[in-house]
Amino acid sequence: MLGLLLSGTPLAAPRASAAASPVCLSGALAFDHRDAEAGTAKPWVTSPARNANWELWGQTSPGSASRLLASGLTGVDGGTFNACYQASGPLPELHMKFLSASTQTWRVIPDRRSATPYSFTTASLTDVATSRNLGTVKVPSPIQGAWNVEDTLNLLYWKRSNPDSGCWTSHQANGACDQLTVVWDPGASDGGYWDYGNTNYVILAGDMPDSHHLVLHEAGHWLQWQLYNHWFPRVTNCNPHYINRSSSTTCAWTEGFADAVAAYVLGDYRFVYPDGTSYSFANGRSTPGWDAGDTVQGRVGSSLLDLWAANGPDGGAWSRTIRLMTYNASTDFREYFLTDRPTASPPLSTTGTARSIITSHTIDY
Numbered sequence: 001m002l003g004l005l006l007s008g009t010p011l012a013a014p015r016a017s018a019a020a021s022p023v024c025l026s027g028a029l030a031f032d033h034r035d036a037e038a039g040t041a042k043p044w045v046t047s048p049a050r051n052a053n054w055e056l057w058g059q060t061s062p063g064s065a066s067r068l069l070a071s072g073l074t075g076v077d078g079g080t081f082n083a084c085y086q087a088s089g090p091l092p093e094l095h096m097k098f099l100s101a102s103t104q105t106w107r108v109i110p111d112r113r114s115a116t117p118y119s120f121t122t123a124s125l126t127d128v129a130t131s132r133n134l135g136t137v138k139v140p141s142p143i144q145g146a147w148n149v150e151d152t153l154n155l156l157y158w159k160r161s162n163p164d165s166g167c168w169t170s171h172q173a174n175g176a177c178d179q180l181t182v183v184w185d186p187g188a189s190d191g192g193y194w195d196y197g198n199t200n201y202v203i204l205a206g207d208m209p210d211s212h213h214l215v216l217h218e219a220g221h222w223l224q225w226q227l228y229n230h231w232f233p234r235v236t237n238c239n240p241h242y243i244n245r246s247s248s249t250t251c252a253w254t255e256g257f258a259d260a261v262a263a264y265v266l267g268d269y270r271f272v273y274p275d276g277t278s279y280s281f282a283n284g285r286s287t288p289g290w291d292a293g294d295t296v297q298g299r300v301g302s303s304l305l306d307l308w309a310a311n312g313p314d315g316g317a318w319s320r321t322i323r324l325m326t327y328n329a330s331t332d333f334r335e336y337f338l339t340d341r342p343t344a345s346p347p348l349s350t351t352g353t354a355r356s357i358i359t360s361h362t363i364d365y
């Protein structure tokens with residue numbers, strides 16, 4: 001977490017000879033995107049890019065090569081930045097570079113083989129002797145989806161319930177965090193999955209970043225694998241899979257968990273598709289069109305959300321389940337509910353309200 005609090009770390013020590021104040025470029029990073037969560041009209045929205053990596057580049061003497069002068073993260077309060085360099089005189093050239101990554105904790109790259117995130121630079125300023133305010137810096141439209149993903153992943157990071165380190169889970173310590181990588185290719189059609197067993201990257205294509213539920217669902221698969229310390233259930237009969245239809249216990253568990261991650265993080269009870277259509281997880285014993293039991297991902301996902309709900313039996317949050325998952329991996333919902341919840345300390349309930357919740361979603365053990 002420490003690294004995310006810093007906003008502007010000069011890489012070079014101030015020169016003792018110069019009494020001058022530092023030269024700073026300030027402003028706020030923002031991106032436009034179509035908001036699928038707002039419905040099928042998908043209105044255009046401008047949002048700040050928070051916790052995004054920035055770099056200050058420039059020439060410190062005439063004719064010298066442009067070099068990295070400072071780096072940091074945009075602010076959580078509106079994507080603000082204030083990039084400073086202690087110069088002894090006017091700087092011949094100065095510009096900002098922005099990257100679709102957040103420290104080394106997550107990043108968005110253009111294709112599976114990329115070593116670097118998306119990036120762009122601001123126009124060169126010349127002969128800069130005093131600080132400048134760049135105002136709102138907009139991400140160029142062809143690549144703005146990368147910062148939409150970058151910013152959305154903040155929401156999952158902030159709710160990751162890991163008090164032990166700044167990493168995604170307690171399995172890693174500060175300085176050695178696993179990095180969540182999202183591949184987003186705006187021109188591709190293949191995407192919308194987590195590439196388990198290969199790159200282990202989240203793969204997105206086209207307008208998929210418009211749906212924050214989709215982004216967080218796929219990141220949720222990666223998070224479950226992380227919570228299980230690089231283990232994942234062997235999933236069968238899962239292609240295709242539907243919220244309201246029977247698949248398998250392993251498919252319903254892993255897909256239901258990912259659905260629940262997205263809804264929990266966004267504070268709702270549905271899945272939203274990139275075209276702005278949505279599907280409610282509300283279901284009971286007689287809901288038309290829904291299959292019954294723990295082979296149905298929507299039954300599992302809604303059960304989890306109700307267990308984690310503010311008025312639910314798990315203390316009003318998912319944190320106790322998150323912690324349980326770090327030391328007791330479950331192959332399916334039955335194992336999670338019947339076998340593993342009692343191993344939490346203190347035990348998570350399997351009776352009373354907890355049992356009523358799953359029964360109301362047709363899961364009868």
Ligand SMILES: [Zn+2]
Pocket residue numbers: 217218221254255258
């Ligand atoms: Zn999925």
